[in-house]
Amino acid sequence: MTGYVLRRVGVSLVVLLGLSFIVFLMLHTISDSPGRAVLGPKATEDAINAFNAANGYDRPVIVQYLAFLGNLLTGNLGRSYILNEDVSTLLWENAGRSAMLSLSALVLALCIAVPLGIAQAIRKNSFLDRAATSVSYLLYATPSFLIALLLIALLSQAIPLFPAEASQSSSPWAVFTDTRSMALPVLTLTITNLVVFSQYQRSSALEELGQDYIKVARAKGMPERMVITKHLLRNACIPLITLIGLQIPILLAGNLIVESVFNYPGLGLLFLNSLNREDYPVLLAYTLLGGVLTVAGNLVADILVARADRRIELTK
Incomplete structure (x- = not known):
């Protein structure tokens, strides 16, 4: 029974890793610019670029994913730009x-x-x-x-x-x-x-x-x-x-x-x-x-x- 459970847990972890990348990639490509969504349609390009640079959105996608995965492993799900609260806190509440x-x-x-x-x-x-x-x-x-x-x-x-x-x-x-x-x-x-x-x-x-x-x-x-x-x-x-x-x-x-x-x-x-x-x-x-x-x-x-x-x- 122990071997069966360990095999199933291993498969589940691999699935979760692949899922995290796919979800991250999909939402990243769907979202035109997080900076524009947060700052509003009237925001200037300089303000949007500064926001994206400050939050790491100007880096390559794979680098953003690795940073996201590292934060995820430590329980850091990021921060809501709209509500100005930690996402983990919002989910927990x-x-x-x-x-x-x-x-x-x-x-x-x-x-x-x-x-x-x-x-x-x-x-x-x-x-x-x-x-x-x-x-x-x-x-x-x-x-x-x-x-x-x-x-x-x-x-x-x-x-x-x-x-x-x-x-x-x-x-x-x-x-x-x-x-x-x-x-x-x-x-x-x-x-x-x-x-x-x-x-x-x-x-x-x-x-x-x-x-x-x-x-x-x-x-x-x-x-x-x-x-x-x-x-x-x-x-x-x-x-x-x-x-x-x-x-x-x-x-x-x-x-x-x-x-x-x-x-x-x-x-x-x-x-x-x-x-x-x-x-x-x-x-x-x-x-x-x-x-x-x-x-x-x-x-x-x-x-x-x-x-x-x-x-x-x-x-x-």
Whole structure:
């Protein structure tokens, strides 16, 4: 197991190194001039050149990247020219709120999706299965911003149960301390995750129901509840671990939409504001964070799956 983990960590580090260069290069070529973005369209060429020289933007791209990589290894993500704060501080201040929003929605979606997917598989082609599948396909095809707007129109305007704006508290625990204001953002992310998890769980459970060990357990007269809880549930949930790992960066992107719709002060809203202001260091840090979460999610998922099913470890 140790060798497998070390191999996966090594591959992940190489991927992150390549990702950092690609992201740096893309944002560097997209951004016409950080100096012009910061100083404004009326800035003179001399002022722009002086700004670029002072911040190292006049050096070759590879030299800028090596300097950026060195700062990155020491935890220095640069400084926001617009907000005049360290980027690492900005990310840290907003990460807790976004993380609690994502985790709350993720846990709620799993608590509903796992039993729902199992129930659909056991009652294949029943009314429950057909209805749940139809609703899932409909919601899956609906953009998350449209789901958010529909929830606002229904539960905030037509039936004034919840406010249309999320909590503006600086505390990451606002999801629990101000549940009424956070209900619609959490519900939006829960729905977008639920439709994916439930159908994935249904397909996995259907595949496991056709395996010989399920048939043997039933042939021995084991109660159906024991077959489901002792055999089916654990094996059917193993593929879901990989999906959760892949879903982590998608949650970050989903937060961007949900936080912008509900005006929730998190990483997503920070990125959107930085994009409008062309705040280059914040954009670079946020993009890299998404890449790190993608690689980390896959790494953790691979390790957990290998831990649950040793056959995977032996084949890699």
